[in-house]
Amino acid sequence: MGLVYTSATLMLPEASVGRAFEPKIFPLMLGIILISMSISLLIRELKEQKETEKKEPSDVPFFKEAGFKKIGLTCLASIVYALLFDKAGYVISTIIFLELELLLFNGAKNWKINTAVAVLFSLFIYIVFSKLLGVYLPLTPGIWV
Structure with missing residues (x-):
């Protein structure tokens, strides 16, 4: 890399x-x-x-077998993220990507925390970059923050 x-x-x-x-x-x-x-x-x-x-x-x-599975799933999630990024916009694609990664590493039992972190982080970074720093991020349909 x-x-x-x-x-x-x-x-x-x-x-x-x-x-x-x-x-x-x-x-x-x-x-x-x-x-x-x-x-x-x-x-x-x-x-x-x-x-x-x-x-x-x-x-x-x-390399343990469980490690290979996580690496493979992370690569797959990254490809999905890249494909969704322009079509779904930054916020939605990042929420989906973070949700998948947090599910992979934290497990399904922490789904509420995973979802909260994914949503809040995505919105926070979008606001900081697009509004405060003036960096263009693909617009998410339905979100005009």
Whole structure:
């Protein structure tokens, strides 16, 4: 992910005025930080795996099956989010995405809290970005906040 982000950063257009590379500096720093943190996390996980195998040799897989399911469902939810984003607007698509993710990680028993967080977060971010910061977000049909 970090490599894809960093390579996409290098494809950003150069500034026409001033220093040509300046618009790429901050995103490039973020990409490098993302790559280095990913490598650090991978090394730490490999060390923990070796320690676990030394203590009790067993069939401890590096990635557990439940982890693969969550990763797959998160990828699927992200694709649905991307497809809905322009058609349903920011608020509705973000509520659906957050609801699915919170359901996946918090479980169905916390559905009231999940729904409240998804709705309030989506509306709050929409108001902050569209009204206070002047950043365009796709309009949600029926919501004129």
